[in-house]
Amino acid sequence: MRSLAELQRDFAKAIVAQDGVAPAVFIGGADSVIERMAIYRRAVFANYRNALAATYPVVRQLVGAPLFNAAVDAFVRARPSTSGDLNDYGDAFPAFLATCALPDGPPFLADVARLEWAIDESHRAADAAGTPDLVLASLAAVPADRLPKTTLHLAPSCRLLASDYPILAIWKANPPGNAGDATLAFDACADALLLRRDAGGIGIERLAPGDYAWLAAVAAGATFAAAIEAALRADAVFDLDRALHTHIGAATIVSIGVP
Amino acid sequence: MPALPPLPLAGEGRGEESCSTDAPPAHRPPVAALRAAAGVGLRAPHVREILAGRPSVAWFEVHSENYYADGGPALKALDRIRADYPLSLHGVGMSLGSSDPLDRNHLGKLARLVARTEPALVSEHLCWSGVGGRHLNDLLPLPYTEEALDHVVARVGQIQETINRELLVENVSTYLAFADATIPEWEFVAAVAERSGCKLLLDVNNIYVNAINHGFDPDRYLAAIPAAAVAEIHLAGFDATGPCVIDTHGARVAPAVWSLYERAVARLGPRPTLIEWDVNLPEFAVLQEEAATAQSILESHVAIAR
Numbered sequence: 001m002r003s004l005a006e007l008q009r010d011f012a013k014a015i016v017a018q019d020g021v022a023p024a025v026f027i028g029g030a031d032s033v034i035e036r037m038a039i040y041r042r043a044v045f046a047n048y049r050n051a052l053a054a055t056y057p058v059v060r061q062l063v064g065a066p067l068f069n070a071a072v073d074a075f076v077r078a079r080p081s082t083s084g085d086l087n088d089y090g091d092a093f094p095a096f097l098a099t100c101a102l103p104d105g106p107p108f109l110a111d112v113a114r115l116e117w118a119i120d121e122s123h124r125a126a127d128a129a130g131t132p133d134l135v136l137a138s139l140a141a142v143p144a145d146r147l148p149k150t151t152l153h154l155a156p157s158c159r160l161l162a163s164d165y166p167i168l169a170i171w172k173a174n175p176p177g178n179a180g181d182a183t184l185a186f187d188a189c190a191d192a193l194l195l196r197r198d199a200g201g202i203g204i205e206r207l208a209p210g211d212y213a214w215l216a217a218v219a220a221g222a223t224f225a226a227a228i229e230a231a232l233r234a235d236a237v238f239d240l241d242r243a244l245h246t247h248i249g250a251a252t253i254v255s256i257g258v259p
Numbered sequence: 260m261p262a263l264p265p266l267p268l269a270g271e272g273r274g275e276e277s278c279s280t281d282a283p284p285a286h287r288p289p290v291a292a293l294r295a296a297a298g299v300g301l302r303a304p305h306v307r308e309i310l311a312g313r314p315s316v317a318w319f320e321v322h323s324e325n326y327y328a329d330g331g332p333a334l335k336a337l338d339r340i341r342a343d344y345p346l347s348l349h350g351v352g353m354s355l356g357s358s359d360p361l362d363r364n365h366l367g368k369l370a371r372l373v374a375r376t377e378p379a380l381v382s383e384h385l386c387w388s389g390v391g392g393r394h395l396n397d398l399l400p401l402p403y404t405e406e407a408l409d410h411v412v413a414r415v416g417q418i419q420e421t422i423n424r425e426l427l428v429e430n431v432s433t434y435l436a437f438a439d440a441t442i443p444e445w446e447f448v449a450a451v452a453e454r455s456g457c458k459l460l461l462d463v464n465n466i467y468v469n470a471i472n473h474g475f476d477p478d479r480y481l482a483a484i485p486a487a488a489v490a491e492i493h494l495a496g497f498d499a500t501g502p503c504v505i506d507t508h509g510a511r512v513a514p515a516v517w518s519l520y521e522r523a524v525a526r527l528g529p530r531p532t533l534i535e536w537d538v539n540l541p542e543f544a545v546l547q548e549e550a551a552t553a554q555s556i557l558e559s560h561v562a563i564a565r
Contacts (some may be wrong), residue, residue: 001404001439002439003358003406004356004358004401004402004404004406004407004410005358005390007402007437007439008357008358008387008390008399009390009391011390011399012389012390012391012393012395015395022435025437025438025439026435026436026437026438027435027436027437027438027473028435028436032502033435035502036434036435036502036503037435039434039501039502039503039505040397040399040434040435043397044395044396044397047396047397048396051396080393080394081389081393081394081395081396082389082392082393082394083352083362083365083394084324084351084352084353084354084362084365084388084389084394084396085324085327085352085365085368086324086352086396087324087325087327087328089394089396123328123331123332123333124328124329124330124331125328125329125330125331126329126330127329127330127331127335156329156330157330157331197331197332201332
């Protein structure tokens with residue numbers, strides 16, 4: 001008698017295999033067993049296609065359902081899910097699209113996929129505490145000698161995303177179900193985006209180079225002084241006072257850490 | 260920040276307005292035993308209507324994994340629904356019968372959600388979903404052997420210990436049966452409850468589907484189930500157009516399943532009963548109609564008992 005682990009390994013192998021494969025461990029004739037194994041295989045792959053279509057609706061719209069489904073099937077075989085929570089699955093899909101599934105697809109596809117994954121993560125991130133007034137007051141109370149080493153903390157739902165392509169415009173122009181224009185005029189070139197969840201949903205805005213560099217440094221844990229240096233490298237006239245008031249006021253920065 | 264059009268995203272409660280507090284509402288009713296009434300599975304497209312209209316529903320059940328997020332609108336919507344209705348948490352991803360170790364992270368998220376929502380019932384499926392670190396995220400059949408029984412009983416114990424709650428274990432639909440099986444499904448299900456001390460979530464539709472697919476008498480199955488262990492019943496629709504009957508949760512409850520449900524209620528007594536619908540989701544009113552049918556069967560049994 002085979003062990004539970006052996007039976008499960010053979011079952012899983014048969015699911016991932018192409019049609020027509022089933023281990024000889026089941027009751028019934030070979031044809032019937034293969035047909036019934038195919039029911040499980042169809043259910044498993046349909047489940048992943050639906051889950052990733054929900055996470056990547058614009059990517060699916062851009063490439064069309066047949067190519068999208070084939071990419072998902074290949075992704076499931078190459079980078080299997082490791083979590084019982086399907087909401088966790090799919091973070092490696094953008095890179096897989098660019099390198100394995102659709103290397104000849106639109107050049108911006110992986111970055112649009114990264115934007116959709118960032119939106120998905122932002123939806124599931126922890127809620128933020130703290131109000132703008134509180135953050136500004138606590139920042140004002142930091143002694144001058146300790147300010148350089150103070151750190152700023154972004155709301156858990158914030159995501160920063162940079163691309164060589166105008167992915168926000170592409171994303172907006174191609175909602176699922178619409179005959180959008182995937183070949184937008186590339187007059188705008190690079191995008192530097194900030195995503196943040198508030199009571200109304202997810203907001204996405206394009207940032208100036210200085211603001212993006214500053215928030216990216218803050219997100220990476222840089223000190224107050226180091227973040228300013230990063231911002232000034234990207235934009236020599238970066239206005240710290242404006243940036244602080246803008247991004248604390250919008251609840252992008254929600255707390256501070258004083259050394 | 261510029262206003263954006265509604266985002267084209269799926270997921271429970273997405274797009275719902277948020278309320279301002281993280282703390283569970285203070286007027287939440289205390290946890291109590293769920294009465295033997297008909298409840299409805301809560302699905303994302305119905306959340307807005309339910310929050311706005313507060314329809315008359317005895318209780319709601321949700322898929323636990325849809326609320327394993329750290330925060331966000333779905334959890335807030337669930338808090339608001341929990342303030343007005345009893346809740347049941349129904350897990351689809353614990354992989355209870357897998358030969359892999361239990362996923363402590365997954366179990367921890369269940370424990371966190373149990374603490375947050377104080378549900379009336381917590382259930383998982385009698386199946387496995389992944390092996391060797393690879394998840395297939397589906398409800399796959401167990402070989403009904405002594406080894407699998409020992410394994411499941413031990414794992415139910417681990418889960419009950421972690422969440423500090425009694426777990427309900429649900430029988431699943433299957434399309435393949437293992438030649439190595441030595442225990443009939445109904446004896447396996449009954450033994451899991453008897454040996455682990457867990458309760459059962461008896462899916463009457465799954466009994467019917469398996470009876471057709473594997474050729475057994477569904478009443479023999481019912482007769483083997485210890486009535487005292489059954490804490491909840493599930494009802495759903497299936498698809499019988501293919502080579503075997505598939506449990507799709509995509510249709511109304513079939514007449515033959517209603518009939519089996521009546522016999523189950525007569526034998527086990529009235530139990531909280533859920534209408535499950537996942538695929539081709541209809542308007543909420545259709546789920547309420549199905550729940551009303553279950554409710555009338557529950558009430559007619561109570562009337563006979565009196």
